[in-house]
Amino acid sequence: MNLSNKVIWITGASSGIGEAIVYALAKENCKLVISARRIEELNRVKANTKLSDENILVLPIDLEEHQNAKDWTQKVVAKFNRIDILINNGGISQEGYALKTTAEVEQKIMNINYFGNVALSKAVAPIMQQQKSGKIAIITSIAGKFGQAGLSSYSASKHALYGFYDSFRLELKADNITVLLVSPGFINTNVTLNAVTGDGSIHNQNSPAQENGMKTAIFAKKFVSTLKSNRNHKYIGSKELLAVPFKTFFPNIFYNLIYKMSNKKK
Numbered sequence: 001m002n003l004s005n006k007v008i009w010i011t012g013a014s015s016g017i018g019e020a021i022v023y024a025l026a027k028e029n030c031k032l033v034i035s036a037r038r039i040e041e042l043n044r045v046k047a048n049t050k051l052s053d054e055n056i057l058v059l060p061i062d063l064e065e066h067q068n069a070k071d072w073t074q075k076v077v078a079k080f081n082r083i084d085i086l087i088n089n090g091g092i093s094q095e096g097y098a099l100k101t102t103a104e105v106e107q108k109i110m111n112i113n114y115f116g117n118v119a120l121s122k123a124v125a126p127i128m129q130q131q132k133s134g135k136i137a138i139i140t141s142i143a144g145k146f147g148q149a150g151l152s153s154y155s156a157s158k159h160a161l162y163g164f165y166d167s168f169r170l171e172l173k174a175d176n177i178t179v180l181l182v183s184p185g186f187i188n189t190n191v192t193l194n195a196v197t198g199d200g201s202i203h204n205q206n207s208p209a210q211e212n213g214m215k216t217a218i219f220a221k222k223f224v225s226t227l228k229s230n231r232n233h234k235y236i237g238s239k240e241l242l243a244v245p246f247k248t249f250f251p252n253i254f255y256n257l258i259y260k261m262s263n264k265k266k
C-alpha cells in the first residue's frame with residue numbers, strides 16, 4: 001500500500017510511540033490528523049513535522065469522552081473529505097494490584113484503552129464503507145496475550161482489543177476495510193511513568209523494561225512498513241516477544257516463572 005496522499009488519523013500522537021509514528025508518516029507524504037488531550041504537545045509535534053497547515057490537522061480529543069467520537073470524525077471529514085487510515089494508539093498503563101484499585105480507575109482504563117478506541121473505530125468505519133476502502137490499525141500489547149501482577153485492568157483492556165478487532169475485521173472485509181493489530185513489546189517511552197495507580201494518581205516513575213526498550217524511531221519504522229503490508233497482525237519488540245509463544249505452549253511453567261521473577265523484584 002502506497003501511503004502517499006493518504007489521510008491518516010493517529011491518536012496518542014502527543015508523545016512516545018504515536019509521536020514517532022507521526023514523524024515516520026510525515027516522510028511518506030501523507031495528510032495527517034494528530035490527536036491526544038494535550039494541545040500544546042500536539043502543536044510541538046506538528047511543528048516538528050514541518051508539514052503545512054494544508055496537510056496536517058491538530059485535533060485534541062479525550063478518549064474518555066468517546067460519546068463525542070462522531071463529532072471528532074466529522075471534523076476530520078470537513079478538513080480532508082476522507083479518512084484512509086485510522087491508527088488507534090492512545091492509551092494509558094496501570095501500576096497497582098487489583099485489590100487496591102478502585103472501580104473508577106478500572107473504568108477509566110477500559111474507557112480510554114478499549115471503549116474510546118472502539119467508539120472511534122465505529123465512527124470512522126462508515127466513512128470507509130462509503131469510500132469502499134480503508135484500514136484500521138490498533139496498538140495493543142503483548143500484555144494482551146498474558147497477565148502480569150499489577151497490570152490486571154491494562155492487560156484486560158489489551159486482551160479485549162484482540163477480541164473486538166479480530167471480530168470487526170471479519171465484519172468489514174466485504175467493504176474492503178482491513179484491520180491490523182500491532183502488539184509492541186517493551187518500547188522506550190514514558191508509558192509506565194504516565195501509568196495510573198490504584199487510587200487514580202499518576203505513577204510518575206519509569207521502569208527498567210521501558211528505559212531499556214526499543215527506541216521509538218525504530219518501532220515507528222517497523223510499524224510503517226507493516227502498515228504498507230497486507231498483514232493482519234504483527235509483534236514489534238525484542239527478546240521479550242518470546243514470552244508469547246512460551247505462555248501459549250507452556251502456560252504452567254510460564255506463570256510459575258514470572259511469579260518467581262516478580263517476587264524476586266520486590
Ligand SMILES: NC(=O)c1ccc[n+]([C@@H]2O[C@H](COP(=O)([O-])OP(=O)(O)OC[C@H]3O[C@@H](n4cnc5c(N)ncnc54)[C@H](OP(=O)(O)O)[C@@H]3O)[C@@H](O)[C@H]2O)c1
Nearest residue numbers: 012014015016017036037038062063090091141187189191
Ligand atoms: N511503551 C511500551 O512499551 C508499550 C508496549 C505495549 C503497548 N504500548 C501502547 O502504546 C500506546 C502508546 O503508548 P506510549 O508507550 O507511546 O506511551 P505514552 O508516551 O504515555 O503515550 C500515550 C499517548 O496516549 C495519549 N492518551 C492518554 N490518555 C488519553 C486520553 N484519555 N485521550 C486521548 N489520548 C490519551 C497520550 O496523550 P495525552 O496525555 O496528551 O492525552 C499519549 O499521546 C498505548 O496504547 C500503550 O498501551 C506501549
